[in-house]
Amino acid sequence: MSPHEVHQGEHDATNAYQSLSETTEHDDPRWAFGTGFEDVEAEISAPVPEGTDPADLAAYCQMLGDDALIYSQRLSEWVANAPELEEEVALANTALDLLGQARVLLSRAGHVEGRGRGEDAFAYLRDQAGFRNIALAEQSDDLDFARCIARLLIFSTWRLALLHRLLGSADPVIAAVAGKGVKELTYHRDYAARWALRLGDGTEESHRRMQAGLEWAWPYVEELFRTSDEERRLVEAGVAVDPAGTREEFDAVLAQVLEQATLARPEVAPVGTIGGRSGRQGIHTERLGHVLAEMQSVAREHPGATW
Amino acid sequence: MIPSDETPEVTAEGGHGAVPTTGVPTGAIEKGQGVKRRDWPLYEVFVRGKRGLNHVHVGSLHAADAEMALHNARDLYTRRNEGVSIWVVKAEDITASSPAEKDPFFAPSGDKVYRHPTFYAIPEEVPHL
Amino acid sequence: MTATDERSHHAFEDEFQATIDADQRIEPRDWMPEAYRKTLIRQIAQHAHSEIIGMQPEGNWISRAPSLRRKAILLAKVQDEAGHGMYLYAAAETLGVDREELTEKLIESKQKYSSIFNYPTLTYADVGVIGWLVDGAAICNQVPLCRCSYGPYARAMVRICKEESFHQRQGYELLLAMVNGTPEQKAMVQESVNRWWWPSLMMFGPADGDSPNTQQSMAWNIKRHTNDELRQRFVDMTVPQAAALGVTLPDPDLRWNSERQAHDFGEPDWSEFKAVITGAGPTNAQRVAHRRRAHENGAWVREAARAYADKQAAKKQEAV
Numbered sequence: 204m205s206p207h208e209v210h211q212g213e214h215d216a217t218n219a220y221q222s223l224s225e226t227t228e229h230d231d232p233r234w235a236f237g238t239g240f241e242d243v244e245a246e247i248s249a250p251v252p253e254g255t256d257p258a259d260l261a262a263y264c265q266m267l268g269d270d271a272l273i274y275s276q277r278l279s280e281w282v283a284n285a286p287e288l289e290e291e292v293a294l295a296n297t298a299l300d301l302l303g304q305a306r307v308l309l310s311r312a313g314h315v316e317g318r319g320r321g322e323d324a325f326a327y328l329r330d331q332a333g334f335r336n337i338a339l340a341e342q343s344d345d346l347d348f349a350r351c352i353a354r355l356l357i358f359s360t361w362r363l364a365l366l367h368r369l370l371g372s373a374d375p376v377i378a379a380v381a382g383k384g385v386k387e388l389t390y391h392r393d394y395a396a397r398w399a400l401r402l403g404d405g406t407e408e409s410h411r412r413m414q415a416g417l418e419w420a421w422p423y424v425e426e427l428f429r430t431s432d433e434e435r436r437l438v439e440a441g442v443a444v445d446p447a448g449t450r451e452e453f454d455a456v457l458a459q460v461l462e463q464a465t466l467a468r469p470e471v472a473p474v475g476t477i478g479g480r481s482g483r484q485g486i487h488t489e490r491l492g493h494v495l496a497e498m499q500s501v502a503r504e505h506p507g508a509t510w
Numbered sequence: 511m512i513p514s515d516e517t518p519e520v521t522a523e524g525g526h527g528a529v530p531t532t533g534v535p536t537g538a539i540e541k542g543q544g545v546k547r548r549d550w551p552l553y554e555v556f557v558r559g560k561r562g563l564n565h566v567h568v569g570s571l572h573a574a575d576a577e578m579a580l581h582n583a584r585d586l587y588t589r590r591n592e593g594v595s596i597w598v599v600k601a602e603d604i605t606a607s608s609p610a611e612k613d614p615f616f617a618p619s620g621d622k623v624y625r626h627p628t629f630y631a632i633p634e635e636v637p638h639l
Numbered sequence: 640m641t642a643t644d645e646r647s648h649h650a651f652e653d654e655f656q657a658t659i660d661a662d663q664r665i666e667p668r669d670w671m672p673e674a675y676r677k678t679l680i681r682q683i684a685q686h687a688h689s690e691i692i693g694m695q696p697e698g699n700w701i702s703r704a705p706s707l708r709r710k711a712i713l714l715a716k717v718q719d720e721a722g723h724g725m726y727l728y729a730a731a732e733t734l735g736v737d738r739e740e741l742t743e744k745l746i747e748s749k750q751k752y753s754s755i756f757n758y759p760t761l762t763y764a765d766v767g768v769i770g771w772l773v774d775g776a777a778i779c780n781q782v783p784l785c786r787c788s789y790g791p792y793a794r795a796m797v798r799i800c801k802e803e804s805f806h807q808r809q810g811y812e813l814l815l816a817m818v819n820g821t822p823e824q825k826a827m828v829q830e831s832v833n834r835w836w837w838p839s840l841m842m843f844g845p846a847d848g849d850s851p852n853t854q855q856s857m858a859w860n861i862k863r864h865t866n867d868e869l870r871q872r873f874v875d876m877t878v879p880q881a882a883a884l885g886v887t888l889p890d891p892d893l894r895w896n897s898e899r900q901a902h903d904f905g906e907p908d909w910s911e912f913k914a915v916i917t918g919a920g921p922t923n924a925q926r927v928a929h930r931r932r933a934h935e936n937g938a939w940v941r942e943a944a945r946a947y948a949d950k951q952a953a954k955k956q957e958a959v
Contacts, residue, residue: 284933
């Protein structure tokens with residue numbers, strides 16, 4: 204038997220029985236899909252860039268990671284609830300992309316912090332005040348597809364603008380996440396924009412619902428462009444970008460989509476802060492507690508368990 | 511509907527197993543009798559796995575328009591692999607020959623070309639398929 | 640029907656059977672007996688429904704997966720199932736039905752899905768046990784379908800089997816991690832196996848003597864093995880896997896029979912099986928109501944996309 208034939212035998216698609224005898228030692232690439240790990244794993248342990256405060260960097264990785272983790276958690280609520288099977292696949296893909304970004308960023312946070320915490324310690328063992336995500340990520344869209352699209356459009360437009368500017372980050376992990384993430388977020392934004400057009404310029408009902416979806420999400424927009432102290436310091440070190448600098452791009456993209464979708468830019472007041480503090484400082488809306496209660500329940504019920 | 515006091519016939523086929531085979535309408539008979547088609551049209555999907563290969567038919571999906579079909583095809587059939595080229599064609603726009611030129615006779619399913627074979631075997635080079 | 644039609648009808652029938660007998664594939668535009676077509680539509684539709692309904696019991700745990708790696712795996716798995724459903728509905732559509740019609744039949748409970756999904760998932764171990772036992776049983780059923788006589792179904796199954804084998808592996812790997820974890824985790828696995836073992840055996844359907852349709856399906860090369868053959872294969876395959884996990888299969892009659900070179904095993908509770916099949920399982924109503932809710936809540940979205948596509952097409956027309 205030639206080597207080629209052996210190779211084909213190993214990949215005999217009809218022989219699914221083989222699967223159990225095959226090793227499960229490491230993640231099959233099929234399963235790594237969406238986790239992003241294969242691209243950046245080697246870099247997670249890269250040294251902290253010169254002139255950077257490790258505490259600031261760890262905090263920043265949590266900000267970017269928590270945005271992705273908490274929003275992914277909300278998006279995955281759509282599984283088995285999407286309006287069509289094709290959208291099941293698309294929304295789950297988006298949730299997987301963001302989960303993958305979160306895993307890398309939280310692993311990096313753990314490494315930089317140097318206290319032996321891994322991605323799961325961050326996801327499952329922090330309390331509400333330890334999370335640094337923006338409020339938009341933690342809201343429940345109550346499985347209203349218009350809200351889902353409104354939030355995805357806002358979130359992906361903003362995050363894409365951030366990641367574009369992070370391609371040249373002095374931190375190699377953040378730069379790598381940006382490299383992969385730009386492609387992913389471009390895709391998410393495209394998906395959201397196309398659906399915004401369909402819903403905005405579809406039927407009377409869908410127009411009304413899409414407009415309402417925007418009104419629902421809009422109070423959480425202002426926070427996206429608020430610069431935290433950690434970010435301000437990291438901008439100088441060439442690690443972070445100032446989110447305030449993405450406002451112009453965000454406004455231009457949204458204006459273009461909304462106009463074409465015959466939708467109006469909402470005129471609603473932003474949600475307020477507490478003494479100037481919000482998500483980036485661990486001050487959240489009432490929704491996050493519920494998200495964490497659910498997400499962390501099994502992990503916390505079994506301390507010391509391995510999964 | 512299957513009356514609950516009767517034991518339905520059951521088959522193990524259908525992948526995940528035991529499902530009744532009696533008293534189950536197939537939808538084949540009622541088709542087209544004044545039922546307004548409300549679902550999105552069917553698109554056939556062709557993928558070029560890499561340069562130097564032909565586009566190959568890989569399956570079909572539903573979408574409201576061609577752009578959505580392309581988007582969905584990338585999600586489902588290529589796992590968004592970069593560098594692959596995808597064609598989508600509305601199934602009803604395909605004209606097909608009939609097997610052994612028997613068209614005049616096979617009324618049962620030969621009426622509509624959009625009932626086109628799906629899931630052709632594809633070359634190993636096509637990634638993640 | 641004229642005499643000529645009659646003759647050509649017979650000629651088609653002969654050719655159809657000759658194609659089957661030569662183990663060749665029937666393709667969508669080939670002539671086929673109406674009964675063959677209906678059998679396939681029913682079977683493929685039920686298979687597709689099973690994939691879609693099957694997303695619910697596992698989807699139940701995505702939000703609570705106890706590690707991020709497990710969450711990613713489970714999310715990818717459930718997403719695969721949506722993909723499998725789409726492949727299968729597309730295969731059914733080559734036989735002259737629309738997916739929308741089939742979905743309507745599902746949510747009106749006129750068509751069925753696999754009885755196994757009418758059981759609840761109560762702990763995270765169920766995610767692993769579903770992968771190991773339920774997907775394992777599904778693979779036993781599905782691998783022979785890759786050689787089914789109907790081309791589109793067989794090709795869909797090749798793709799699906801490839802991915803199902805990943806599903807089974809992830810389940811088994813989760814269970815391995817759990818039995819090597821805390822004593823509570825190991826107990827959780829055993830408790831889950833106790834609940835899923837018998838329903839998994841029932842996935843192969845009743846004993847051959849009570850399965851009158853098998854013969855016709857085998858003559859058409861839709862079915863390749865009888866229910867009991869597949870069930871035996873599954874048991875023989877699973878026993879050593881259970882031993883490797885260190886869990887006990889809850890069947891006092893299960894033992895190796897050296898004469899038969901196969902395992903003897905007990906009889907499932909067929910009265911429970913009949914109850915589940917006829918709609919009285921633990922979650923039948925919940926599963927169908929969920930699917931109906933998702934479908935109906937999405938109606939305005941699908942409508943909007945159609946309306947938008949129509950408007951765009953009209954605009955293009957005007958521009959020409």
